[in-house]
Amino acid sequence: MAHVLYGIHGTGHGHAMRGLTIARRLSQHNFLFVASDDATKVLEREFPVRRLPNLGTVFHNYKVDFSATIARATPLLLKQQGYIRQALSIIDEFKPDVCMTDLEYFVPRAAERAGLPCLTLDHQHVITCCRHCLPPGMWADALLQGITPRWLFRPTSDNLIVSFYAPPVLPRCKARVAPPILRDSVLALSSGDEGHILVYQSNSIHSNLIDFLRRATDRLCYVYGYRRAEGREGNVVFMKKNEEVFLRLLAGCAYVIQGGSHTLMSEALHLGKPILALPIGAMVEQRLNALYVERLNYGMQADIRTLTPDMLKKFEGHLPAYRAAIAAGNFCGNEIVFGLTDAFIKSGALPLA
Structure with missing residues (x-):
């Protein structure tokens, strides 16, 4: 049995349900989640959760409220070293064998400092780890908005992207694309x-x-x-x-x-x-x-x-x-994702295709 520290993005239920589905299926391992906001309510019914804040996007009138998003992020980024130390304290106490992140900011940074393998498992990195043929009107937005998954939530050494579409992975990225994870x-x-x-x-x-x-x-x-x-x-x-x-x-x-x-x-x-x-x-x-x-x-x-x-x-x-x-499509990748995740947990590396 391995110990897994799993950082989860807190806004909405999608990230939390994905983590919960994985932890339920791979119950032979011991999971400790780090989360905030909505995610804690979903996860803490079944698994231990430690609370840390996370960066998030604020919306208003069907638009991203950039000023409110920056206002939310700035104090967290100014205090990020303290939050990373909190994550390192959790690592010292829990002693994980590996870490995982689903668009969570502090766990992968703490894992890097502690020398622990960390797997990014999400959908958002389809933006930065894959090649897309975009219409002209999307190029500027893709470059600008790609800053978030490219730098703030930058890819870790291993990346597993779950997606109902499968664009080619960029050669510079150690990543695999699998069909989505679906709830039971x-x-x-x-x-x-x-x-x-x-x-x-x-x-x-x-x-x-x-x-x-x-x-x-x-x-x-x-x-x-x-x-x-x-x-x-x-x-x-x-x-x-x-x-x-x-x-x-x-x-x-x-x-x-x-x-x-x-x-x-x-x-x-x-x-x-x-x-x-x-x-x-x-x-x-x-x-x-x-x-x-x-x-x-x-x-x-x-x-x-x-x-x-x-x-x-x-x-x-x-x-x-x-x-x-x-x-004609395949929209359930549960068994594929469970197998790849279990292999990462056991070896500290994502198997290459």
């Missing part, structure tokens, strides 16, 4: 088509979406992410967070309308659901996800500010083609 609760679902639309917004809210749904379709639209009480406005039904209900609606929907979250995209594709992606413009990872959804014919991308009923009619007209393309 998702793998247990049976997919059907009850005709409704599942709508999910996690990072930022835009009122134009609700107006669009009411004008563009008569289908029932179950909407998650809006900070308001449950209720109904015409065909739009506002929902509170409830994983069991959410997964039932996901399994039974005709298709998904969402931002650019890779986790939900992967789960939707596994269940055969086409995607209408509405990425946040200043989030290059979301824009990449939406770009590949469209390129692989799994759905369509659009700008939330300029949605029209004709656009939705066009999207729905292509649903059979989207479903056929999705049916």
